[in-house]
Amino acid sequence: MQLQQLFSPSVQHTLDVIGIFVFAISGALLAVRKNFDIFGIAVLAEVTALGGGLFRDLVIGAVxxxxxxxxxxxxxxxxxxxxxxxLHPHVERIQAAVLVFDAAGLGLFCVSGTTKAYSYGLGLTASATLGLATAVGGGVLRDVLANEVPSLLRWDRDLYAVPAIVGATMVVLCVRYDALNPFTSGLAAVTAFVLRLLAMRFHWRAPRAWNRRSTVTEE
Amino acid sequence: MQLQQLFSPSVQHTLDVIGIFVFAISGALLAVRKNFDIFGIAVLAEVTALGGGLFRDLVIGAVxxxxxxxxxxxxxxxxxxxxxxxLHPHVERIQAAVLVFDAAGLGLFCVSGTTKAYSYGLGLTASATLGLATAVGGGVLRDVLANEVPSLLRWDRDLYAVPAIVGATMVVLCVRYDALNPFTSGLAAVTAFVLRLLAMRFHWRAPRAWNRRSTVTEE
Amino acid sequence: MQLQQLFSPSVQHTLDVIGIFVFAISGALLAVRKNFDIFGIAVLAEVTALGGGLFRDLVIGAVxxxxxxxxxxxxxxxxxxxxxxxLHPHVERIQAAVLVFDAAGLGLFCVSGTTKAYSYGLGLTASATLGLATAVGGGVLRDVLANEVPSLLRWDRDLYAVPAIVGATMVVLCVRYDALNPFTSGLAAVTAFVLRLLAMRFHWRAPRAWNRRSTVTEE
Known part of the structure; x- marks a missing residue:
C-alpha cells in the first residue's frame, strides 16, 4: 500500500489522468481514420485509455x-x-505533439502499473510484466477492435515496448534494492519517455527473425 | 441483492435465457456467413450470447x-x-424477425446488466457502463473473433449503443430516485427495445467526425 | 485441492512446462510468418502459451x-x-514435429484445465468447458492478435476442438464416477493427443451448415 503512495494522491491522480487523456486521443484518432461514428470514437478512446489498467486490475484481483x-x-x-x-483536423496537424504525449503516457503507465502490481503482492518479474501490459495493453486492444495488426507487434514501427520494459525494470530494480521513492520512480518514467522519443527520432527498430525467403532487409 | 430480484427469479431467468438465445442466433448466423464449421458456429454462438455478461461478471468480481x-x-x-x-436458410429468410429478437435481447441485457453491477456495489455511472457492456459486449467479441470491424463501431450501421445507453441510464436514474421496481425496469427495457426498432426502421445513424478528406456525406 | 495433485507436483509442473513450450513455438512461428519483430515474437509466444490458462484462472477466481x-x-x-x-528455418522444416508437440500440449492442457476448474468448485459441464478453453484459448488469442480468423473456427482445418472436448469429457466422467487418478487422467490426455494426430493424418473435418449458395462441397 505504501508503495502506491509514492507521490501524494492528488499528484498521482493528475499524472494518471494525463496519461489516460493522451492514450484516449490516440484511440479517438484511429477511430476517425477508420471512419467510426461518434460512439465508436468514444468506445475506442475508452478502451485505449483504460484497457491496459483494466487488464492489470483483473489479473491482480483489484475488482x-x-x-x-x-x-x-x-x-x-x-x-x-x-x-x-x-477538432480532429487540428489534432492530426499536431500529430507530432500527440506522439510526444503518448510517449509520456507510456512512461507514466509502465511505472504506475508496475508499482500497483507489486503492491498487490506479485513478484518482481510479474510486476514488471504487468507494468508493460498496463502501458501497451490499451493500444493493443485499440488495434484489435479496429481490426488491424497491433502496431506493438509490427516490425516497421519504432520501438514502443522496449522503453516501457526499461522503465518497468528500473522500478523493480529499485524495489529490489529498496530504493523506490518519488525521485527514482520519476526517473524511471522519464527514462521510458526519453527512450521512446529517441526511438521515434532515430527510427530505432527491433530485428526480425532472419528470413531467407524475405527480400527486404530493413533491420 | 434485493435489486437482483426485480422480477421473480423464474421470470428473470426466462428473460435472460430468451436474450441469450437471440444473441446466440446472431452469432451463429455470422459464423455460417463466415463459412465456419459446426464447432465454430457453436463457439461463436456461446461467445456472442455470454461474452457481455462474462465481461461484466469478471469486472464486478462475480466469479x-x-x-x-x-x-x-x-x-x-x-x-x-x-x-x-x-435451418439457416430459413433463419436467414426471417432475418427481420431475428433483428427484432436481437433488439429485445439488447433491451433485456442493458437493464439486467446495470442492475447486477449496481447490486455488486458499483457506482451509478459504472453500473450503466457495465449495463451497456453487457448488452453490446457479446456482439463486439463475435465480430473480433470473426475478424471483422465490430458493427457497434461502424458509422454505416443503425444506432445500436444509444438505445442500450438510454435503457441503462433510465435504470440508474430510477435507482438514484429510489424508483426501481419491476414496472420501471420493464419500461427501461421496452424503451431500449423500441428505440432500437425505430433506429432500424428509420436508419438512424450517429454522426462521424467532420472529415475534410471524405467525399461521402451520409451523416 | 487433492484433485490438483494427480501427479506429483514436479511431474505435473514438467508436463505443464512442456505444453507451454510447444504452444509458445506455434505462436512464435506465426509471428515470424507475420513478419513481427523479436518483441512481437515474444509477445505472441507468451499469449499463445499462457492465454488459455489465464482466461481459466480469471474465470475461476484464481488470481x-x-x-x-x-x-x-x-x-x-x-x-x-x-x-x-x-532457428526458425529449421523449426519450420520440422513443422510436422511441432504439430505433434502441439497435439501433446492440447491433450495435457485439456486435462489439467478441466481438473483445475473442478478443484475450484465449478460444475462438471463448466469444468469441461474451461478445460477446452484452456487448451484452445491461447491459439484463439494468438490468431486474434495476428489479425487472422482463428484457425479453431475455420472449417478448412483438421479437427482441433473435438479431441480436447473428448479429453475434457473423459476427465469429468471420471470425476462423476469417482475414477479420477493419474492413470485415467493420463489416458484422457493420450486419447485427446491421439485423436488430434489422427485428425491431422486423415484430415478429419467438421461439417459446415448446409449452404445453398455455396458451390464448394468439401464436407
Whole structure:
C-alpha cells in the first residue's frame, strides 16, 4: 500500500489522468481514420485509455477495477473523444505533439502499473510484466477492435515496448534494492519517455527473425 | 441483492435465457456467413450470447461468472447453434424477425446488466457502463473473433449503443430516485427495445467526425 | 485441492512446462510468418502459451493467475521465442514435429484445465468447458492478435476442438464416477493427443451448415 503512495494522491491522480487523456486521443484518432461514428470514437478512446489498467486490475484481483470506480478515469476519455470529434483536423496537424504525449503516457503507465502490481503482492518479474501490459495493453486492444495488426507487434514501427520494459525494470530494480521513492520512480518514467522519443527520432527498430525467403532487409 | 430480484427469479431467468438465445442466433448466423464449421458456429454462438455478461461478471468480481454456473445459460447457445446449423436458410429468410429478437435481447441485457453491477456495489455511472457492456459486449467479441470491424463501431450501421445507453441510464436514474421496481425496469427495457426498432426502421445513424478528406456525406 | 495433485507436483509442473513450450513455438512461428519483430515474437509466444490458462484462472477466481506467479511459466515462452528467432528455418522444416508437440500440449492442457476448474468448485459441464478453453484459448488469442480468423473456427482445418472436448469429457466422467487418478487422467490426455494426430493424418473435418449458395462441397 505504501508503495502506491509514492507521490501524494492528488499528484498521482493528475499524472494518471494525463496519461489516460493522451492514450484516449490516440484511440479517438484511429477511430476517425477508420471512419467510426461518434460512439465508436468514444468506445475506442475508452478502451485505449483504460484497457491496459483494466487488464492489470483483473489479473491482480483489484475488482472492481479503477476504471470503474474513479469517475475521472471514465470521463476523461469522453472529453478526449469530444476534442477529436470537433477538432480532429487540428489534432492530426499536431500529430507530432500527440506522439510526444503518448510517449509520456507510456512512461507514466509502465511505472504506475508496475508499482500497483507489486503492491498487490506479485513478484518482481510479474510486476514488471504487468507494468508493460498496463502501458501497451490499451493500444493493443485499440488495434484489435479496429481490426488491424497491433502496431506493438509490427516490425516497421519504432520501438514502443522496449522503453516501457526499461522503465518497468528500473522500478523493480529499485524495489529490489529498496530504493523506490518519488525521485527514482520519476526517473524511471522519464527514462521510458526519453527512450521512446529517441526511438521515434532515430527510427530505432527491433530485428526480425532472419528470413531467407524475405527480400527486404530493413533491420 | 434485493435489486437482483426485480422480477421473480423464474421470470428473470426466462428473460435472460430468451436474450441469450437471440444473441446466440446472431452469432451463429455470422459464423455460417463466415463459412465456419459446426464447432465454430457453436463457439461463436456461446461467445456472442455470454461474452457481455462474462465481461461484466469478471469486472464486478462475480466469479465464477453466471455463464459457468448456470447450465441453462450454457446449453441455450448450443441449441441456437443447432437451429442455425439445420435451418439457416430459413433463419436467414426471417432475418427481420431475428433483428427484432436481437433488439429485445439488447433491451433485456442493458437493464439486467446495470442492475447486477449496481447490486455488486458499483457506482451509478459504472453500473450503466457495465449495463451497456453487457448488452453490446457479446456482439463486439463475435465480430473480433470473426475478424471483422465490430458493427457497434461502424458509422454505416443503425444506432445500436444509444438505445442500450438510454435503457441503462433510465435504470440508474430510477435507482438514484429510489424508483426501481419491476414496472420501471420493464419500461427501461421496452424503451431500449423500441428505440432500437425505430433506429432500424428509420436508419438512424450517429454522426462521424467532420472529415475534410471524405467525399461521402451520409451523416 | 487433492484433485490438483494427480501427479506429483514436479511431474505435473514438467508436463505443464512442456505444453507451454510447444504452444509458445506455434505462436512464435506465426509471428515470424507475420513478419513481427523479436518483441512481437515474444509477445505472441507468451499469449499463445499462457492465454488459455489465464482466461481459466480469471474465470475461476484464481488470481493472480499461475501465469504471473510461476516464473518458469513466464520464462518458457521467452526461450521458445529465442529458439524460433534464431532457428526458425529449421523449426519450420520440422513443422510436422511441432504439430505433434502441439497435439501433446492440447491433450495435457485439456486435462489439467478441466481438473483445475473442478478443484475450484465449478460444475462438471463448466469444468469441461474451461478445460477446452484452456487448451484452445491461447491459439484463439494468438490468431486474434495476428489479425487472422482463428484457425479453431475455420472449417478448412483438421479437427482441433473435438479431441480436447473428448479429453475434457473423459476427465469429468471420471470425476462423476469417482475414477479420477493419474492413470485415467493420463489416458484422457493420450486419447485427446491421439485423436488430434489422427485428425491431422486423415484430415478429419467438421461439417459446415448446409449452404445453398455455396458451390464448394468439401464436407
Amino acid at each position: 472492481p477495477p479503477a476504471a470503474f470506480t474513479d469517475l475521472g478515469y471514465f470521463v476523461t476519455p469522453l472529453l478526449a473523444a469530444l476534442v477529436v470529434f470537433f | 465464477p461468472p453466471a455463464a459457468f454456473t448456470d447450465l441453462g445459460y450454457f446449453v441455450t447457445p448450443l441449441l441456437a447453434a443447432l437451429v442455425v446449423f439445420f | 493472480p493467475p499461475a501465469a504471473f506467479t510461476d516464473l518458469g511459466y513466464f520464462v518458457t515462452p521467452l526461450l521458445a521465442a529465442l529458439v524460433v528467432f534464431f
